[in-house]
Amino acid sequence: MSRIHKTYPYLLAHESPSSVLIDMAYRVNPDFNLTGSTLVVDYDLAKLKRMQPDKWMCGELEDVEGLFNRLLMQVFQYDSPYQVQRDILAASKLIVPTGEFRVSVPPKVGAKRVKSIADQCFQSVHAVKTKGESLLICRQPLPKDPLPGAHSITYHDPVSDKELKFYTIPGMFSSNNVDKGTDLLLQTVSLVKDSSVLDIGCGYGVIGVVAAMRGATVSLLDVDARAIKLARRNLQLNGHSGKVYLKIQPYDFVDNAFDVVLSNPPTHAGSITLQQLFSEMVRVCRPAGYVAIVVREQLNYEKWLVKLGNVTILAKANGYKIIQIKKG
Structure with a gap:
């Protein structure tokens, strides 16, 4: 009976890496x-x-x-x-x-x-x-036809009272509907027309697209190549333009590059990554602007954020809270 190699889990027990070259x-x-x-x-x-x-x-x-x-x-x-x-x-x-x-x-x-x-x-x-x-x-x-592509969902923006359409795929965060946390963030923040907005961890682009519809100049960033493809598609689908970046963190942006930085951050990423991410959000935000994030209400990220600026809880609902950070 065949067995799997203990050290190389993609090889059989009798195989060596040199005999099974992976392209x-x-x-x-x-x-x-x-x-x-x-x-x-x-x-x-x-x-x-x-x-x-x-x-x-x-x-x-x-x-x-x-x-x-x-x-x-x-x-x-x-x-x-x-x-x-x-x-x-x-x-x-x-x-x-x-x-x-x-x-x-x-x-x-x-x-x-x-x-x-x-x-x-x-x-x-x-x-x-x-x-x-x-x-x-x-x-x-036996090559087969590809699976049906992305499916669409709709989102009603409570501020502009407009309906938006988004393509997404199973496995993406909140693929069946816009999650309650993102909805609370979009209900809470006010975006000035022509302000520059950075959406970090954009997913399929809800925050960035809504910001663009409200008149902002938008940039969207994510580490997931699937998300980037969908975000670009959804900007175009809703008749807006913006810059979409495949990046881990906004390291490449200069200090004070944006008026507003918004995020539904990846809270599963670990404390070190999140602290670096929050620090970068504040760094690229202009002194007169603000950072706003949505997280679960029980998460105490304020203990980190107070070291970066002035922290305010703007809203709480459905188990989520909106935290605003302004440079001190």
């Missing part, structure tokens, strides 16, 4: 011990920066061009079924007919579900399982 690795953990010649692809720019591979690209598999002999992909517990299916479909079009696609599936993800998707896209799918990872070895690709 491209998609969304893998840094401890996968890949060679320098491997192209590493991920839609999370922050993860790529931590890995520092020799060859990399920020995007989804559907953004990759060319054909590959051996492609490796890792599935994660938080991945949406839609994203997994979308990625496997894309992989089937990137593998040469004699090539191989390997999928590493951790416990609790559901290897059977992932295999059922792979069975639709490859003629041969061999599953190897241990107490830890499961490994699917897929051969003889």
